Structures are given as C-alpha cells and as structure tokens.
Amino acid sequence: xxxxxxxxxxxxxxxxxxxxxxxxxxxxxxxxxxxMTNKSKFIETAHVYTRRYRHTRWxxxxxxxxxxxxxxxxxxxxxxxxxxxxxxxxxxTRMDLxxxxxxxxxxxxxxxxxxxxxxxKSECKRLEKLRMNGTQGYIDLIDYD
Numbered sequence: 001x002x003x004x005x006x007x008x009x010x011x012x013x014x015x016x017x018x019x020x021x022x023x024x025x026x027x028x029x030x031x032x033x034x035x036m037t038n039k040s041k042f043i044e045t046a047h048v049y050t051r052r053y054r055h056t057r058w059x060x061x062x063x064x065x066x067x068x069x070x071x072x073x074x075x076x077x078x079x080x081x082x083x084x085x086x087x088x089x090x091x092x093t094r095m096d097l098x099x100x101x102x103x104x105x106x107x108x109x110x111x112x113x114x115x116x117x118x119x120x121k122s123e124c125k126r127l128e129k130l131r132m133n134g135t136q137g138y139i140d141l142i143d144y145d
Contacts, residue, residue: 011120
C-alpha cells in the first residue's frame, strides 16, 4: 500500500528540489523551466529511508533532488543508492546520524505536524526570495528539529 502524500510532504519536497536549484544530484540534469515556475515535470524528491519512518520523513538529510530516471535507478538499486548518499552527499558521520534517527520511533501530534508544515512552507518562501535575489546553486536548508 502506497504512503499518501499530504501538505507537509508537498512543501518538504518542494524545499528539497528548490535547495538544489531544480537539479538532479546524481546526473546534474536541470529543469530550467522549474526555476521560473517552482514546478517541475521531472525533478523529484528521493528519500534515503522511506517515508514510513516518521522521524526522518521530513528531515533534509533524508532526501535529495533526483530526475525521474535517477530516482527510479535509486529505487531499483538501494545498496548503490546508500553508497552514493554516503560518499557524495552526507559523508559517514551524517549518514550514521541519519540511520540512528531512522531507528527512533516517533509520532507527531496534529499541532506538531502543523508546525512542521508551516516550517517547510516558510523554508520554501525563504528559498524563493534568495533565488529571486540571484542566489544560484545549492542552498542549505534549516531543518525543523
């Protein structure tokens, strides 16, 4: 059964893709149209650990921007995806922290979930302003917790 996407997922995914300037982190394919519209037809958010793990679901270390082809490749090759993330994105220390974070069972109250949604919505607005002011390339995100 597929995990349903909600408003929090929408803003988190948008922030991840905006963080990377609508560019795939594996093959570097870029959606130039998305830079103007903030909507992409082929840049997606790929989670390192699936969205079923609540404590990592909306954490920026758990997601990268990927084109459809690379996202599909990651899904078909989990060990290679893990190695790619560890060697090219997070490094060993942050990868270990993410793995420990995944192991923590966490439920969010409705109020906490609303706060997380608002956080990622505001991060999207912050990134939009930076992009409008000419900032290019990767921009660090501020995580919720």
